[in-house]
Amino acid sequence: MKSAVVVFPASNCDRDAATALEQMTGSKPHMVWHQEKDLPDVDLVVLPGGFSYGDYLRCGAMASQSAIMRAVKEHAEKGGAVLGICNGFQVLTETHLLPGALMRNADLKFVCRPVGLEVNETQSVYTRKYSHGERVVFPVAHGDGNYFADDETLNRLEGEGRVVFRYAEGDNPNGSARNIAGILNEKRNVLGLMPHPERVVDPLLGGTDGRKLFESLIETLS
Amino acid sequence: MKARVFVTLKNGVLDPQGKAIGHALNGLGFGAVGDVRAGKVIDLELHESNAEKARASVKEMCEKLLANTVIEKYEIELKA
C-alpha cells in the first residue's frame, strides 16, 4: 500500500501518522506539503491531526482551502482512500467531503484520554479486520470533536451504515451526536474520526487496537 | 471601507459555549438572563471604496471561509 500524509502549517500528528504507516506497511509514506497542487501516486491519503493554522477561526477551515485539498478531493472522487484523523476529520467536514461539522466539546475543554469505542460497521476498507460490535480503545486529544449534523443527515448516516465508530455508551468525551466518533462518505472510501488509531499501534504506548485499521487498509489496497 | 461580519450559529444548532455562559451568568447571580448565544465578530479593513463591490466580496469571503454554512449564518455590516 502506497500512502501519503498531508502536512499543513501546524499539523502536528504528521510524524505520528508517518511512523505508524511505516511500522505497519514497511515503507515510508510521502509527506506532502499543503501548497503542492498534486498528490503522488498513492492508494491512501492521510490528513493528520494537529492544529492546522492554529485552529483559528474554525478547526480545519483554513486548511480546507489549501491547494492540496483540490487534489485530495479528486483522489476521493476517483475512489481513492482518504483517512482524516482528528484535525484531519475537521478538514474533511470543512471541505464537505464528509457531512456535518465538529463543534466545541460540550464541556468546552480540551480532552486527552483513552476512550472506549464500538466498531459499528465492518463493511469498509478501514474496518474489515474488526468484528462487528468489537470494543476497542483509542486515545482522543481534541477540543472540538463534538459531531453535529441535522437529524436527517444523522438518520441517513445510520441508515446507510456509515457510522463506523461510536463512543461506548457513557464514554462520549465531547457530547457528539448519537455518540458518533467516525463516519464514512457515501462512497465509503473517505473516513473521518476524532480518536487516534495511529497512537495505538505500539504496545508500549498503551495498546494495539489501532493496528487492525491499518491492516484492513493494507489488505484491501495492496 | 470597513466591514464587520457576524458569524453566529443557526437556530437549532446547539451552542455549548452560549449555554455555558448563560449558566455561569446565572451562577453569578444574574437571574434575569435567559437564552445566550455566542458567536464571532470579524472586523475587516478593505481597500475598496465601492460599497456594492465591498459587500459582494465580503459575502464571498463568508461563503468560502468565514462561516461554515452547515452550522452558521452570517451578517455583514459595512462602514465607510
Place this chain on the structure above:
Amino acid sequence: MKARVFVTLKNGVLDPQGKAIGHALNGLGFGAVGDVRAGKVIDLELHESNAEKARASVKEMCEKLLANTVIEKYEIELKA
C-alpha cells in the same frame, strides 16, 4: 429585552486569530483585505424591560465574566 455584546481585543494587543484570517483571505485571492481583527459576539435574552437597568446589568456581566478586561474591551447594544 435583548442585548448584544461585542468583545474584542484592545488596540495594541496581538490578535493571532485575526492575523491568520487576514493571511488566509489574502491567500484566497482577496487582495483588498487589510487588517483583520477577530472578536466575540454574545447575544443575551434579558427578562428586564428597563433599558437603563438592563445596560447596567450587562455592563456588570462584561466586567465580571464576558470580557477579560486585561486584554479585551467590550461594547453593548440593546434591542427592545
Place this chain on the structure above:
Amino acid sequence: MTQITPDIVREHGLSEEEYARIIRLMNREPNFVELGIFSVMWSEHCSYKSTRFHLRKLPTKAPWVLQGPGENAGVIDIGDGDACIFKMESHNHPSFIEPYQGAATGVGGIMRDVFTMGARPVAMMNALRFGEPSHPKTRHLVSGVVSGIGGYGNCMGVPTVGGEVNFHRSYNGNILVNAMCVGLARADNIFLSAAKGAGNPVVYIGSKTGRDGIHGATMASAEFDDASEEKRPTVQVGDPFTEKLLLEACLELMATDAIIAIQDMGAAGLTSSSAEMGDKGGSGIELDLDKVPQREANMTAYEMMLSESQERMLAVLKPGREAEAERIFKKWELDFAVIGITTDTKRLVIKHHGGVVADLPITALSDEAPVYERAYETQRPKSGQPKFDAKKSVTDSLVKILSSPDMCSRRWVWEQYDYTVMADTAQQPGGDAAVVRVHGTNKALAITTDVSPRYCKADPFEGAKQAVAEAWRNITAVGARPLAVTDNLNFGNPQKPEIMWQIVAGIDGIGAACCALDFPVISGNCSLYNETNGEGIHPTPAIGAVGLMANVHRMATVAFKRPGDAIILIGETRGHLGQSIYVREIEGREEGAAPPVDLAAEKKNGDFVRKLIEDGRIDTAHDVSDGGVLVALAEMALAGNIGAEVGVAGETPEAIPFFYGEDQGRYLLAAPPDVADKIDQEAEKSGIVVALLGKTGGDKIAIAREGEVLLSKLRKAHEGWFPAYMSGEEVPLTN
C-alpha cells in the same frame, strides 16, 4: 527625548547607587533608551544580581554534561550521538495577572529556549502552586493556567507529560507557574548564542514587534501591591501557531550550516538577545530599528528595544547566507529581516530614523552588572515531632487524605493536555516520572518535577535537599538513571534578610544533594520578589530532572500488576511526622521538623532499586513521598485496580507514624513471593533496610488490626475532589 529624573530612574527599578554606576560605566548620563536597556539588563530577572554569587556554588559538571548553565538551556549526552536539552522557567507574575495568556506564553518561552539550541521539544512539564482553594481567585487561576498551558502546548504538538499542583495560602496573592521543556538534538549539532566575529548579518525571525509587555522583565523583579493590577503593562498574547512554524523553520535552518549564533527573544526581547549574543561572542552589535518588522505604527526605539512580543528569534548568520535563510522563513510564512551587523567594538549601537539612539559598552550590561552579596539572617529551622491522636482510624484518614486538594488525583489537569502526541509517551501522567521514548530507539528519558514547599518553609536547607532527592528518587523508581537537574528558584524579596537566608540555604541544600547524588545542575531560573503586601510565598525551589533508561521495555510503573505479589518496603521507617501531610490534613497543623534526607542511604537504596528494574526483576515500584507508605500503597492499588493486605513491619510498631510518616529514601516494590524473598535477602546483605509489608490482591486495602477500606471508596475520594472543586469554574471563553 525624555528628561531623566530620579523618579524615572526609580520607576525603572534602579537604585540610586545603580544609576550612579551606570553613569560611571558610560562616562555620561544615559539617554532614555539607554536607561531602559540598563533597567532590563540589570533587573533581577536578567542579571541574577541577588543570586549569582550563591549559584556559583552549585555543581554543574559531569562527564555527560555537554553544556551547563549560561546558555539558553543545558545539554546532556545521552549516548549514540544524541543529546537532551532542557530547562525550566517561571511565568509567575504574568500568570497571576492574566492566567491563560501568562501560562501560555510561559510555555512558549521555555520551548523557544530549548529549540533555539537546535533541539526538537519532546516533552513538557509544569509545576504549579495556587492559593488555598477557598480563596476567591483560586478557581479562576487554576482554570486559566491549565487551559493556557494546554492551549499552547497542545497546539505545538509537544506532549505535556507531568508536573505538580499544590494549593497553599502562601500563594494566595502570588501563584507559581513553572514550565519545563525537554528536547532532543544531535550532540554535534547544538546551537549556542555567542555572536563571534565581526561583519556578520544579524537577522530577525518570527512575529512582528508590537508594544507587548514592555517592562515585563522589570515587573517580574518587583513586588506586587494592591495597585499593581491597575498599572499593568500590555499583556503578551501567545500565538502557538506562529511558534510551531518558527520551530519548524528554525530546525530547517539549523540543518544547514548557515548559523553562527541564535537566541530567542525572551524577557527584554531585542535588548537582552542582542546584548547577550554580543557579550558571549566578545563582539559588538549594531542594529537598525527601521528594519525591525513592526506590528504597530510609530513605535519608538525605547518601545522596540523593550518589547516582549512573543515568537521571535535573533540569529547571526554567516555572511552571504541571508537569502538561503530567508527562503526557509518565507516558506513558513514568517517575518525575516536583516536588522543589523556584528562589529568588533564590543558596543551595542542602536540606530533609528537615521540617527544613533543608543550606544553603550556591552560589558556594562553583563559583566559590570551589579552582583549583590545580600545580607542574610540565619533562622532556626523548625524542629520536633508533632503530637497526634493515636486513636484516629488509619483507614478513615486515608480516605480523607486521598481526597484532599494536595493529594487527590490530578486527572482533571492532565486530561486537558495532549500527553500522547508524538507517539513516544511510554509513561503518562500519574506515575513517578514521565517516560518518553527517544524517537526511533529503544531508550527513553524519564522526567519529573518536584519540591515540597512545606518542608522548605520549615527548613530551607533540608527542604531543598529533599526536592533534589525526591526528583532523583522519582526517576529511579521508573528504572532510569538520573542524569541532571534544572531548577526554578521561587522565593520572596531577597532584600529581606530572612528571605535571603531561605535563598542561600535553599541553594546550599540543592548543592549538597546534587553533589552527593552526582546530579549536576545544568540550567535554571530564579524568580524572586514573589510577595504580596509584604507576605512572601513558601520558599519553592522547584527541581526538574531528567534521567535515561537504556531499555524502555524494562520500565517499572506504580500499578500493581498481579494479585499475590509480595509488597516490599525499601528504606528505613522511623515514623517522621514533622511537616507531614498527615498532621496537616488530619490534625490540622503545620508543625515539626522537615524530614531529614540521608543522602548516602538515598543513593544506596535508589541504586539497589534501579538495578532490580534494569535487570527485569521488578516491574512495579513507587517512591514513598507525600503522605507516606499508606498513600503510596493506595496509589499503587488504585492504578492497578488490585487491593492489598498489609501490616506494620519493622521497629516502628505504631500504626500512624508507620503508615503516614514521611521518612525519605524509601520505595515500595511488588514482586512474586519467590522473587521478593530473594530481594529481601539481597537487600539485607547489602545493608539496606528492607521489610515485607504484605501482599497484593482483593478489592480493598486491609490493614492488620486497623481495618479495611474498599478501593472503590478510595477511588471516589481520590478522583472526586478536583472535578467537584472545578465544577464551579467560570467558562473559559475562547474563540
